[in-house]
Amino acid sequence: MKKKIFRVSTVPISLNVLLKGQLNYLNQYFDITAISGGGEDLEEVRNREKIKIFEVEMQRQISPIKDLVSLLKLYFYFKKEKPTLVHSITPKAGLLSMIAAKMARVPYRFHTFTGLIFPYRKGVMQKLLIMMDKLLCACATNIYPEGRGVKNDLIEYGITQKPLKILGNGNINGIDLDYFNPDLYSEKDSLSIREKLNIGQNDFVFLFVGRLVGDKGINELVKAFSELPRSSNQNIRRNILLLVGLYEDDLDPLLPGTIIEIENNPNIISVGFQKDVRPYFAISDVFVFPSYREGFPNVLLQAGAMGKFSIVTDINGSNEIIENQINGTIIPVRNEIALKLEMMNAIKLLKKNQDLKNICRMRIKNMFEQSIIWEVLKNEYQNHVVNN
Structure with a gap:
């Protein structure tokens, strides 16, 4: 039986655009479910990638009450479905899904940092964003900066002491050279x-x-x-x-x-x-x-x-x-x-x-090239979940 892996983003356009083709490829080896807010983009992901979806509305801005509701929905869904791995790719989805996955005792909790906001903020807002990313990393088991610059910022600001691994040469999905030709x-x-x-x-x-x-x-x-x-x-x-x-x-x-x-x-x-x-x-x-x-x-x-x-x-x-x-x-x-x-x-x-x-x-x-990125990610998943 294929291991369950949940991919989570705050809004569905991130899954639809940033991970185009990747989820369908991974679904050959794992049981993939895409989780984000609902809408046409999420439906397009389901139809194109031929995977399961689950809707959880998440706010991009800080919204304590709505964030708590989203957190609980994720927790109960994880508790019910018992995935082996949850992998998030955007800030709010990362924070909420990593906390929920830890609470639900999901064995592997991956987050990819595709970009950081706090280096470009000041004062109270910067401190709040740093605290949120520290909490995210504390709940994650594996942290993947998208590139060297992101990795260096995570180290410089002391966001986590956990190992930081860049997959391949960086980027989360690579480029389709047949399409961009x-x-x-x-x-x-x-x-x-x-x-x-x-x-x-x-x-x-x-x-x-x-x-x-x-x-x-x-x-x-x-x-x-x-x-x-x-x-x-x-x-x-x-x-x-x-x-x-x-x-x-x-x-x-x-x-x-x-x-x-x-x-x-x-x-x-x-x-x-x-x-x-x-x-x-x-x-x-x-x-x-x-x-x-x-x-x-x-x-x-x-x-x-x-x-x-x-x-x-x-x-x-x-x-x-x-x-x-x-x-x-x-x-x-x-x-x-x-x-x-x-x-x-x-x-x-x-x-x-x-x-x-x-x-x-x-x-x-x-x-x-896209195939390089996909293969590296598949191997990373297999190295962790195959014996779980």
Whole structure:
């Protein structure tokens, strides 16, 4: 009989997007159940991954009464179903499921830290977040930082004395190289996509994919782009900045001047959220990701898989995926001058070096291909639960 393993996240979109394909693969070897708040995403997980699901609403924010209700629901479900292993991947789900699993005496309690919030908070809120993560780790049996940067922060802030193990080269699901494949888009396809966006064949396209918020470095990106000099390369008609993502005005709004520039600069094209980002990678020349903080950004794996050279800031995750001057360049955080210079350098570099596309894709293939991550995780599970 297969051992029961529960995968838990706060909201179902994390299971649906971050673990796509992984749960179906693991279900061949274990009896997998996905647990999170309900909704279309959770139903999609059940249908696509062909696994069981269980709904437990969990608040992303601190909400003592609702959190207690969620904790009790998880405890009673664990007590009834008796899983061998519970594995959580998001902060609130991690805290609640690790406490509930310990109370229910689940033998193995895994948590993966995909990113940390407390290093970027101050005062009472930081102390509260640190206390919550310490409690999470106290209840977990195994702790997995998604990358080296996350691991270093856990050690620096003294969150736990337990061993911290990075699976493979980091990341929680790897990248599907068959899906993120530049060969799926012919030159004719790319030209057609460019035409629809009013981008010329000889325009040089800088791409950003993500939330259009201050923490992603959008203020610096827009300012650096607006100050780029006209290219001296006669083969380049104009520079284009293509933004793919939504604003979050209620959480982290952009500066008013940034919004005005985006709306009025004819060379900045904002297309909003797109479920399939591959066409935008296909028509771009350079990916730019000047974020202030990350855990292990999947979008950089996508960019590399699509053969794109990336300009990134020196932060957790980004500096683990990008090897400076090999598959991208690394610049200081919040530095629009350095960003502008590297954008100018990238235009010259890419026009000279046509082999960069293969170099960027091969680095991702060798380190983060999905099958590698899945196999490592399967072995980790088997090493713990097979004899239980």
